[in-house]
Amino acid sequence: MNDYLAPALNDNPQAILRDVFGYERFRGPQQAITRHVIEGGDALVLMPTGGGKSLCYQIPAIARQRAGRGVTLVISPLIALMHDQVGALRELGVAAAFLNSTLDWQQADEIERRLLAGQLTLLYAAPERVGTPRFLGLLDTLHAHGQLSLFAIDEAHCVSQWGHDFRPEYRQLTVLHERWPDVPRIALTATADAITRADIVERLQLQNARPFISSFDRPNIRYAIVEKKDATRQLLQFIGRQHAGEAGIVYCQSRRRVEELATTLCAHGLHALPYHAGLDADVRQRHQDCFLREDDVVMVATIAFGMGIDKPDVRFVAHVDMPKNIEGYYQETGRAGRDGALADAWMAYGLQDVVNQRRMIDESVAEEDFKQIMRGKLDALLALAESTGCRRERLLAYFGEDMAAASAAANMPDGQSARLRYRPGFCGQCDNCLHPPEVWDATDAARKLLSAVFRVQQASGISFGAGHIMDIVRGKHTDKVAQYGHQRLSTFGAGADYSEAQLRSVLRQLIALGAIQVDARAFNTLKLLESARPILKGEQPLYLRAADAPAREKRERRGKQGNARRPLPPVAADLDAAAQQRFAALKAWRADTARAQELPAYVIFHDATLAAIAARAPQTLADLQGISGIGAAKLDKYGADVLHVCAGINAAG
Numbered sequence: 001m002n003d004y005l006a007p008a009l010n011d012n013p014q015a016i017l018r019d020v021f022g023y024e025r026f027r028g029p030q031q032a033i034t035r036h037v038i039e040g041g042d043a044l045v046l047m048p049t050g051g052g053k054s055l056c057y058q059i060p061a062i063a064r065q066r067a068g069r070g071v072t073l074v075i076s077p078l079i080a081l082m083h084d085q086v087g088a089l090r091e092l093g094v095a096a097a098f099l100n101s102t103l104d105w106q107q108a109d110e111i112e113r114r115l116l117a118g119q120l121t122l123l124y125a126a127p128e129r130v131g132t133p134r135f136l137g138l139l140d141t142l143h144a145h146g147q148l149s150l151f152a153i154d155e156a157h158c159v160s161q162w163g164h165d166f167r168p169e170y171r172q173l174t175v176l177h178e179r180w181p182d183v184p185r186i187a188l189t190a191t192a193d194a195i196t197r198a199d200i201v202e203r204l205q206l207q208n209a210r211p212f213i214s215s216f217d218r219p220n221i222r223y224a225i226v227e228k229k230d231a232t233r234q235l236l237q238f239i240g241r242q243h244a245g246e247a248g249i250v251y252c253q254s255r256r257r258v259e260e261l262a263t264t265l266c267a268h269g270l271h272a273l274p275y276h277a278g279l280d281a282d283v284r285q286r287h288q289d290c291f292l293r294e295d296d297v298v299m300v301a302t303i304a305f306g307m308g309i310d311k312p313d314v315r316f317v318a319h320v321d322m323p324k325n326i327e328g329y330y331q332e333t334g335r336a337g338r339d340g341a342l343a344d345a346w347m348a349y350g351l352q353d354v355v356n357q358r359r360m361i362d363e364s365v366a367e368e369d370f371k372q373i374m375r376g377k378l379d380a381l382l383a384l385a386e387s388t389g390c391r392r393e394r395l396l397a398y399f400g401e402d403m404a405a406a407s408a409a410a411n412m413p414d415g416q417s418a419r420l421r422y423r424p425g426f427c428g429q430c431d432n433c434l435h436p437p438e439v440w441d442a443t444d445a446a447r448k449l450l451s452a453v454f455r456v457q458q459a460s461g462i463s464f465g466a467g468h469i470m471d472i473v474r475g476k477h478t479d480k481v482a483q484y485g486h487q488r489l490s491t492f493g494a495g496a497d498y499s500e501a502q503l504r505s506v507l508r509q510l511i512a513l514g515a516i517q518v519d520a521r522a523f524n525t526l527k528l529l530e531s532a533r534p535i536l537k538g539e540q541p542l543y544l545r546a547a548d549a550p551a552r553e554k555r556e557r558r559g560k561q562g563n564a565r566r567p568l569p570p571v572a573a574d575l576d577a578a579a580q581q582r583f584a585a586l587k588a589w590r591a592d593t594a595r596a597q598e599l600p601a602y603v604i605f606h607d608a609t610l611a612a613i614a615a616r617a618p619q620t621l622a623d624l625q626g627i628s629g630i631g632a633a634k635l636d637k638y639g640a641d642v643l644h645v646c647a648g649i650n651a652a653g
C-alpha cells in the first residue's frame with residue numbers, strides 16, 4: 001500500500017486532521033498535544049477511553065515524517081489488535097506496519113526493509129520486542145540516519161504495578177530514553193489515579209514531560225448500579241429492555257461464570273460469546289474478531305478481554321460481579337460509547353461481592369502495605385456502589401475532578417457538551433439522578449447489628465458469620481442460637497421489625513464503611529473494627545439507600561421520570577424514510593467491503609459517518625466533502641462506491 005498524498009497538503013496539525021482523518025475539529029487538548037509533540041516535546045497524556053488518544057501521536061508522526069524526521073515507533077501491549085490499528089491507518093492512506101510474532105520471517109524481513117528504506121510513517125511493536133538486540137540494532141541504524149522520529153508508549157499504565165494491567169516488559173522501555181535521549185516521547189493512558197500517574201512518571205523517567213490531563217468525564221455514558229438479587233435475570237431484563245440486538249460486554253469474575261452466562265444468554269436468543277484466558281488462543285481470537293466485525297455480539301468475559309479494544313459502537317458494558325477498584329470499573333465501562341452516542345454502564349452487586357473481594361485481598365501473598373492500598377481502593381468502589389448521590393460526581397471526584405468544572409471543559413464529540421451541562425451534584429445521566437433513591441435512617445439497625453457482633457464474641461469467645469448475626473438480631477430460634485444460648489443475649493430479637501434484606505444491606509454497608517471486617521481465614525466470620533465505635537455509641541448517624549424499593553418509592557420513580565432529560569438519540573434517529581433506506585444500504589455495502597479486506601466495519605466508516613452520508617443524499621463527490629470521517633484517502637477510495645449505493649436507492653425509490 002502506498003502512502004497517499006493529497007495534492008495540496010500542508011503540515012499544520014489542523015490540516016492533517018482534516019485532510020487525512022476527515023475531522024473538522026480537535027477534541028479537548030488534542031491540538032495542544034499535537035503541537036507540543038510535533039515540536040519535539042515529551043508528553044504524558046491522560047485521557048479517558050474514547051477521548052481520542054491515537055490522534056495525539058498519529059498526527060505528529062505524519063507531520064514529522066513529512067518534515068524528514070523518519071518513523072514513529074508505537075509501543076502497544078496487545079499484538080492481537082495491531083492488525084486492525086494498522087489497517088485503519090492504511091485505510092487513511094498512512095504508511096503503517098507492525099512487527100510482532102504473528103508474522104513469518106519473510107513478512108518481518110519485508111517490513112524491516114521498508115523501515116530502513118524510510119517508507120514507514122508508523123511502526124507498531126510489542127514491548128517485549130523492544131528489548132531484543134536485533135530490534136535495538138534496527139533503531140540504532142535509523143537513529144544514525146536521523147530517521148527515528150518519535151516514541152509513542154500506549155497504555156502506559158502497564159508499567160505500574162498499581163495499574164490494573166501490569167506488564168513487566170514495560171519496565172525495560174526506559175532503554176528508549178537512555179539510549180536515544182534526543183528522540184521525543186509521548187506516553188498515553190486512560191488510567192488516572194494519582195498513585196499510578198506518579199508511578200508512570202517515575203518508571204518511564206518522564207519527569208520532564210509536559211502533562212496533558214483531560215477531563216475524565218464521559219458524558220454520553222449513563223451509570224447504573226443495582227442491588228444484586230438474581231444477576232442473570234436482572235441482566236437479561238436490562239439487555240432485553242434497553243439493548244436488544246446491540247453490541248455489549250458483560251464482565252464476570254470467574255471463567256466458570258463466563259461460560260455459564262454465555263450459554264444462558266444464547267439460550268435466550270442473544271448472540272453471546274465467551275472470552276477468558278482459559279480458552280485456546282485461536283478461540284479467543286475468533287470470538288474477538290466476531291465481536292469487532294459484527295454489530296450485535298454480546299461478549300461475556302473476564303477482565304482478560306478489552307484492553308485496546310477500540311470498537312466505537314459498544315452500546316453497553318455490564319458487570320455482574322463487582323470489579324476490584326474504581327480504576328478497573330472506569331476503564332471497563334469506558335469501553336462503551338466511544339463514538340459519543342448514548343451508552344450504558346450497568347452493574348449488579350451484593351454482599352457476596354464485598355466478601356469475595358475482601359477475601360481475595362486478605363488471602364493474596366502481597367505485602368501488607370500493598371494490601372492496604374488495595375483495601376482502600378476497594379472501599380472507594382463500595383462507597384460508589386452504596387452512594388445515594390450522583391454517581392458521576394463521585395467517579396470524577398475519585399479522579400480528582402470537580403463535576404461542574406468538568407462540564408465546562410467537556411471534551412466529548414461535537415455538539416454534545418452543550419446539551420450536557422451539569423448542575424452541582426446532578427448529572428441527569430445516572431440512576432441516582434434519574435430516579436433518586438429512597439434513603440432511610442439505618443443508625444438504629446446498624447447499632448443493633450454491631451452490638452450483636454460484639455456480644456456474641458464476648459459471650460462465646462469466638463466470632464460468627466453474617467447469617468447467624470442477622471438471626472440473632474431478628475430473634476430467630478435456630479439450632480445454632482440454641483446451641484450457643486444466644487437467645488439470652490440482650491440484642492436477641494432487638495431488630496425483629498427489620499427485614500432480612502434490610503439487615504443484609506446494612507451489614508454490607510457497614511463492611512463497606514470499614515466498621516466490620518469479614519475474616520476470610522475463619523469461615524467469613526465478622527469482627528468489629530475501630531470505625532464501629534462512633535456508630536455503636538450513636539455519635540455517627542447512618543443514612544442508607546433503601547434495601548428493597550417499597551411501593552412508595554416506585555410511585556415516586558414514575559413521577560420523577562417525566563422530568564428526566566431525554567437521552568441522546570441513536571445515530572440514525574433523525575433520518576427520514578428515504579435516508580433510512582440509504583443508511584441500511586450503506587451499512588450492507590460497508591459489511592461487504594470490510595469482509596473483503598478482513599477489517600472491522602468501523603474501520604471503513606463509522607455509523608455516524610454513514611448516517612451523515614445518508615442524510616445528505618449525495619449526487620457528486622463534492623457532496624461528500626466535509627462529512628466528518630471522510631478524509632482525502634477515503635474519498636478517493638470509496639467516494640464512487642458510496643455514490644453508487646445511494647443512486648441505487650434513489651432509482652429504486
Ligand code: ADP
Binds near residue numbers: 024026027048339
Ligand atoms: P482512545 O484511544 O483515547 O480510547 P481513540 O483514539 O480510539 O480513543 O478515538 C476514539 C474515537 O474517536 C475514534 O473512532 C476516533 O476516530 C474518534 N476521534 C478522535 N479524535 C476525533 C476528532 N477530533 N473528531 C472526531 N472524531 C475523533
Ligand code: ZN
Binds near residue numbers: 392393427430433
Ligand atoms: Zn448523576
